[in-house]
Amino acid sequence: MFCGGCKMIPLRDDNPTTLTPFVTIGLIVLNCLVFFYQVSLGPQEEEFVLSLAAIPADVFHQRPIIGNPLVPPWLTIFTSMFLHANILHLGGNMLYLWIFGNNIEDVMGHGRFVLFFLLVGGMAAFTHAAVAPSSTLPMIGASGAISGILGAYVLLFPYVRVKVLIPIGIFPYIVHVSAIVVLGFWIVVQMLNAIFNLGGMEGGVAWFAHVGGFIAGLVLIRLFMRSHATRSAR
Numbered sequence: 158m159f160c161g162g163c164k165m166i167p168l169r170d171d172n173p174t175t176l177t178p179f180v181t182i183g184l185i186v187l188n189c190l191v192f193f194y195q196v197s198l199g200p201q202e203e204e205f206v207l208s209l210a211a212i213p214a215d216v217f218h219q220r221p222i223i224g225n226p227l228v229p230p231w232l233t234i235f236t237s238m239f240l241h242a243n244i245l246h247l248g249g250n251m252l253y254l255w256i257f258g259n260n261i262e263d264v265m266g267h268g269r270f271v272l273f274f275l276l277v278g279g280m281a282a283f284t285h286a287a288v289a290p291s292s293t294l295p296m297i298g299a300s301g302a303i304s305g306i307l308g309a310y311v312l313l314f315p316y317v318r319v320k321v322l323i324p325i326g327i328f329p330y331i332v333h334v335s336a337i338v339v340l341g342f343w344i345v346v347q348m349l350n351a352i353f354n355l356g357g358m359e360g361g362v363a364w365f366a367h368v369g370g371f372i373a374g375l376v377l378i379r380l381f382m383r384s385h386a387t388r389s390a391r
Contacts, residue, residue, distance in 0.1 A: 165339050166322040167256050168331070172314055178259035180270045185251050188299060191239045192247050210295030211237035213286035234282035235275060240297035250299045256319075257310045258303070261378075264313065269381045277305025277373040284369025296363045301370040304347075308374025311340040344371050 198205050208227040215230040228236055241247040262270040281301025286292075315337035323330045344367075351364035 164323060165334075165342060166324070167253065167339060168320045168322055170256055170260070170314075170320070170336065171318045171333075172260050174259050174263040176263045176266070178262045180267045180274075181254060181258040181262050184258070184274065184299075185254060188239055188241065188247065188251060192241050192244075195240060206240055206297060207295055209233060209236040209240055210297045211282045211286060212295050213290050213292040216283075216286045217290040234279045234286070237282055237295075237297045238278040238299045238302050241299075242297060246298060250303055253303050254299065254306070258306050260314060261306050261309050264383065265381045266383050269383070273305070273309075273374075273377065273381045274302050277308075277370050277377065278302025280373040281305065281366040281370030285363045285366035288365045296366065298363075301363070301366040304367045304370030305374030305377070307340050307343065308371040308376075309378035310374075311337055311344075312375055312378055344368070347371070 195202055195205060205227075211233040212230070215226075216234065218230070226233075241250065258270075258274075261273070265273060278299065278301050281304055282296060285296055285301070315335065317336045318333045319336050319339050320331065320333050321339055323332060347364055347367040350362070351368050354364060
């Protein structure tokens with residue numbers, strides 16, 4: 158699941174938009190369609206996933222190419238972000254994308270947001286691959302790209318209120334906190350796990366992809382914003 162150890166589950170934010178988030182909606186639909194096609198393949202699902210997943214050893218040519226891949230290895234840093242392991246993995250990622258992606262699309266515009274999503278997602282996957290270049294474990298999921306969106310969001314809207322669910326034992330608690338608290342807690346969890354699982358994917362989570370995507374979002378957001386949105390976001 159996207160949050161990867163996070164115990165704050167966002168439900169919505171108090172941050173209205175002026176643009177209809179066509180790209181955010183389109184990305185959610187596309188990810189869902191790919192997932193349902195993927196699971197419809199039955200016994201061929203694993204072959205399909207491995208052909209499009211980002212495998213560091215293949216990206217950096219650390220081993221002979223196995224089988225007949227659908228795309229060149231370097232391109233898998235992009236194709237991998239549209240694959241998911243299961244319905245919980247998909248649902249967690251799409252929840253974060255819906256809550257935080259629409260506001261980033263709003264300050265960028267539709268076209269820039271597409272490029273931003275692909276770029277930070279690719280940088281996230283490359284970060285993970287660079288940390289463990291000989292790894293043969295496949296990486297899939299949109300969480301690297303969404304991490305870039307979170308980095309952009311916390312820089313632009315740190316004090317926006319976010320409604321979150323905090324499970325404590327069997328009791329769910331719903332509170333409103335600032336985005337900087339939710340996303341600051343999230344990135345600290347990712348960084349700690351990245352440090353203590355250096356080069357690995359403990360629990361199936363590519364921690365360095367999350368960290369790399371988040372930093373990419375922080376760095377690149379100002380380059381992608383529309384000029385009039387820069388003033389309104391301060």
